Amino acid sequence: MTPAIRTHGLGRDYGPVRAVAGLDLVVEPGQVVAFLGPNGAGKPVTGL
Secondary structure, three states: OOOOEEEEEEEEEEOOEEEEEEEEEEEOOOOOOOOOOOOOOOOHHHOO
């Protein structure tokens, strides 16, 4: 089955600040996923 979400090596920089580094994630259709982390961890940056 084709994943609903797949990332491999996702990264995001804001100038000299690396917000996300090397995120690999596979979410299959029908799965429920929570993306948790402290404030400033880069959760919205991933777009998930």
